[in-house]
Amino acid sequence: MSINKDLVAASSTALVLAILAEGDSYGYAILKRVRELSGGALEWTDGMLYPVLHRLERSGLIESRWARAESGRRRKYYRVTDAGREQLADERRQWRAVDKTLGKIWS
Amino acid sequence: MDKTRTDNPTVGQLEKQIEAWRAHLRKSQTITSQDAAELEDHLREQIAALGADGLSDDEAFLVAVKRMGAIDALTREFAREHSERLWKQLMLSGDEEDGSSESAAAAWSRKMWVALGLAVAAAVAIKIPSLFGIPFDAEPAGAFYPRNISFFALPFIAAYFAWDRPLPRSGRLGLAAVFAVAAVVVNAFPFAFSPKGEPGHTFILTMLHLPIALWMGVGFAYVGGRWWGSDRRMDFIRFTGELFIYYVLIALGGAVLMALSVGIFEAIGIKMEPYLQNWIVPCGAVGAAVIATWLVEAKQSVIENMAPVLTRIFTPLFAVLLIAFIVTMAMTGRAIDVKREVLILFDLLLAVVFGLLLYSASARDSIAPPGLMDWIQLTLVGTALVVDALALWAIGSRIFEFGFSPNRVAALGENIVLLVNLGGSAILYAGFIRGRVAFSRLCDWQKFYLYVLAAWAAVVALLFPLVFGFA
Secondary structure, eight states: OOOOHHHHHHHHHHHHHHHHHHSOEEHHHHHHHHHHHHTTOSOOOGGGHHHHHHHHHHTTSEEEEEEEOTTSOEEEEEEEOHHHHHHHHHHHHHHHHHHHHHHHHHO | OHHHHHHOHHHHHHHHHHHHHHHHHHHSTTSOHHHHHHHHHHHHHHHHHHHHTTOOHHHHHHHHHHHHOOHHHHHHHHHHHOHHHHTTSSOOSOOOSOOOHHHHHHHHHHHHHHHHHHHHHHHHHHHHHHHTTOOSSSOOTTOHHHHTGGGTSHHHHHHHHHHHTTOOHHHHHHHHHHHHHHHHHHHHSOOOBOTTSOBOHHHHHHHHHHHHHHHHHHHHHHTTTOOTTOTHHHHHHHHHHHHHHHHHHHHHHHHHHHHHHHHHHHHTTOOOHHHIIIIIHHHHHHHHHHHHHHHHHHTHHHHHHHHHHHHHHHHHHHHHHHHHHHHHHHHHOOOOOOOHHHHHHHHHHHHHHHHHHHHHHHHSOTTSOOOHHHHHHHHHHHHHHHHHHHHHHHHHHHHHHHOOOHHHHHHHHHHHHHHHHHHHHHHHHHHHHTTSSOHHHHHHHHHHHHHHHHHHHHIIIIIHHHHTTTO
């Protein structure tokens, strides 16, 4: 099963914020976590994650810093801000509502 | 890994492949070197993970690149997110689908010809009134040319954008209606002139403010009619600053050209001045405005290097000037002596500070963390606030003493409008430097303020004459 593109795009904000709320992370690890969580159903083209991260950063929901990874390469780490946590709570309410509505009709 | 790099030839091969991939990525101007570094880190991590699963470097590279997504799609996605970088590209009109270089070149030359055509049309239009007996140098009562100063260049710039974006039909009609109504109203106003033919205060105020109000009409065409919630408004602010720079450059070049031509024709005993005054200056001035518009669009990367440098030079200088002014006032205990010219001077100073602030906000990378330049900006805003408050005090006491006049009320209003903006900017800037507020909030504030400015300019231009009896 694969999930349609619009739905993937719509859920991206909530998903990225939720993953970053677990702890600071970087692009590749975030994608890996998305795959783990969705069991491969949510398939993102890798590169498309970055514009999403940059959009969230621009609107102040997350912030970034460059640091050295263990491999010695420079890596950009992201962290969720207070505004991001608020947004996440809001997203959660909305997705719960959608989920509940659909659940009622299909159960 | 570093140890194997030297012994293993395939690792060198891999480095070359990654190098080529990165070079290809960097060709798009919407992906900065930072973004490329971020994506490269991702690619390397992916290759390492696939390698650990038993794939060869070659295979791992291919799979990783494939997973990253086609570079075209990637750059398009980056461009959509970072529309301010898209600005750098020649093709602004958004038809991303046909990216072939041939059609880009064709579009480029088509734009050039349209711009040239509109420039010639503007130059012709400014001479049409003289066919009806309104010569440019001999000014009859009624001051036809200053009165219509808004309508010689602005409609042609708006027309260029209405064609280029393109603006939907309803937008075009609305815009044309706004210009037409403004033209009719301004020409119907019975402005008072002194017996010597000098215009009154409201006339001058209208001449100064109507172009500002109508400039928002140009902005409407610039954003293709998508005025609300559009990020293009920030681009329009930047466009305004860059148009100004280009126009000044062209005007300087034109002045040199004219001074030389006057000189060499003088040498053979021919007076050039009448032709200059009647033909070259007016036609050149309006034509150059249209050409400058096109140049800003077409030669974006040229000015993009120059304009931020100019703001970086002048922001600290203006901050120093304002600080010196405040300190001098405090030490000597002198107050601002409010004469008419002084009021205008202060308004002008604050408008320039406001322009610097606006432009540097529009040209700044909104993701970059706060730096020294932001501190200087905050200093500039803070000192401008103090000077604005002092000027406001002076104008207020002047009104209290001598009563209302159109000039004083306009100066007062302008000061309040700028004071509110600078106050809001100072709060947001301070919040941004302390890391509490995203920079985009500051941009939103300035974008919103465009409406306030336009509304105020329209009020001064169109309501003041009525309120003050065209004095």
